[in-house]
Amino acid sequence: MAKLLVVGAGFAGAVHARELANAGHQVDVIDKRDHIAGNCFDYVHDCGVRIHRYGPHLFHTSNDRVVGWLSQFTGWLPYEHQVVALLDDGRKVPLPVNLDTINAVFGTRLETADDAMSYLASVALPRSPVISAEDHLYSTIGKELTDLFFRPYTKKMWQLDLSEMDAAVVRRLQIRTDRDPRYFRSDTFQALPTDGYTRAFERILDHDRISVRLTTSFSQDDMAGYDACFNSMPIDEFYEFDLGELPYRSIRFHVSHHLAATAEGLATINYTDAGPYTRETWWHALPGHRVHETSNVLRTIEEPCCYRENSLERYYPIKDRDLMYQSLYERYAARAATDDQMFFIGRCGTYQYLDMHQVINQSLVHVSKWIARS
Ligand SMILES: Cc1cc2nc3c(=O)[nH]c(=O)nc-3n(C[C@H](O)[C@H](O)[C@H](O)COP(=O)(O)OP(=O)(O)OC[C@H]3O[C@@H](n4cnc5c(N)ncnc54)[C@H](O)[C@@H]3O)c2cc1C
The missing domain is CATH 3.40.50.720 (NAD(P)-binding Rossmann-like Domain)
Structure with a gap:
């Protein structure tokens, strides 16, 4: 022993x-x-x-x-x-980007995966060679989806612009052409x-x-x-x-109390704006997390930062x-x-x-x- x-x-x-x-x-x-x-x-x-x-x-x-x-x-x-992204106009759309996200952002009425693929091909801005994350995303989904869902998040999370990141980092990001809203579908x-x-x-x-x-x-x-x-x-x-x-990189967690009656029913909402916060979590919306019935629930908002600024x-x-x-x-x-x-x-x-x-x-x-x- x-x-x-x-x-x-x-x-x-x-x-x-x-x-x-x-x-x-x-x-x-x-x-x-x-x-x-x-x-x-x-x-x-x-x-x-x-x-x-x-x-x-x-x-x-x-x-x-x-x-x-x-x-x-x-x-x-x-x-x-499941995760939704909050748009500037208050609408919430599925993340990862899927057929419903594309329809909501562009006002289209695409029905099938083929429709979605053709549409993405029409908005894509192919670049060659593909070196940066921006090159890859512009080449596959175009500027609008890139600037809405990926550029602000990358800046907040990593303090980097997509043009400064390697294409390999974003190659595995999922862009879906069906309606599957599950975050970890595989x-x-x-x-x-x-x-x-x-x-x-x-x-x-x-x-x-x-x-x-x-x-x-x-x-x-x-x-x-x-x-x-x-x-x-x-x-x-x-x-x-x-x-x-x-x-x-680190994260500061900001926790606040809310009246259950006015709380979100969704567990995770990602922010697409240029502010400092990346997402919010409503804990009561996860199964088994409302342990006792009370009138208050909790929300955590995440703010990425350098680890030296966070103990x-x-x-x-x-x-x-x-x-x-x-x-x-x-x-x-x-x-x-x-x-x-x-x-x-x-x-x-x-x-x-x-x-x-x-x-x-x-x-x-x-x-x-x-x-x-x-
Ligand atoms: C914000 C966030 C969200 C995440 N979400 C998910 C998710 O949804 N799904 C998922 O699968 N994974 C998620 N993860 C990853 C998950 O947290 C890790 O996989 C897991 O915690 C790794 O375990 P670990 O033992 O390596 O590290 P840790 O959990 O960090 O444990 C290391 C421990 O070592 C201790 N320690 C460090 N230095 C010393 C020292 N000098 N002396 C004594 N003790 C020390 C620390 O106090 C700590 O308790 C998330 C991580 C983060 C940061």
Whole structure:
């Protein structure tokens, strides 16, 4: 039996901790925050509505192994997420852009996918070569849809104009020519945990061989007495930024109370204007989130910012066009690879944006290899 340290009680840390404990190891989990569940942390607010502190977390995947693993710790409420975009004139249209969005924006009456494809071809402004995100979007959907749905969002989120971003970043964006309004339509499993994410984490970490210490930041001295450490802290911070800093975008969350009678029935509304905010979430509109009947509900509005302006809350690794930060990360990772006791895991340990199902899958793969070797 090894004595192991896990840094971070988000999905990366919790999956590692549980699998290591199941394999017979003794595991201590520390987290600098005062709660478990990392960025998936949710709780029931005094007004009776469940809220996700770090923005809406919608579970979606086509990975049966991940669903099977997580289902040991939670039941599920089926939920297929839909998003609308708010236009300047107050109308709300489906996002990703689909046939109904095109009809609403252009005042057309297109009926079929063929109609939509022909229409998009007629408004497209083909460019050659296609280098920037703007080149790609203008070439496929033209200026009006690009400037309405993609340019302001990109500016707010990344502080970049589409002309400064690589085409690869937007190539995977969906433009639909049918009427399907589902946000994650290609994923076979879409649901929310019945009692919330935090309750699922409590069950994951509830094991005789796991102990959890909160409000505890990692320090190098903590390694004494441990055989190995699985670490989800930012890798550059671990090395005291000596090769340079890996930057992130962050989000400020503005929460407000509203009378239930006047609240939106839609969970997520994206803004298309040039203001600082990207979207709003009405928590009561998600299944299982109105835990107690009350007259008030909650809304969260998101405002992207630099992580340095938001108490160093690191959310989205920055992908620059020259991949400068990716190569900086690789230099840190190469150094970490020479240490057979310290393993960097999760979003900030590996400097990549990962959805929940991806971080769970990566963690299951990583930890099972370690267990097989040990
Ligand atoms: C705004 C937002 C919305 C999202 N929405 C979705 C969604 O809808 N669907 C989806 O699948 N995914 C979503 N995600 C992604 C999801 O949050 C991640 O996949 C998941 O949280 C990654 O888990 P993690 O363990 O790698 O990181 P985290 O959840 O961030 O956990 C890392 C933990 O490590 C702790 N830690 C860091 N440094 C130290 C230190 N020095 N000492 C001790 N502890 C430390 C932190 O406090 C944190 O609790 C969203 C992310 C964001 C930011």
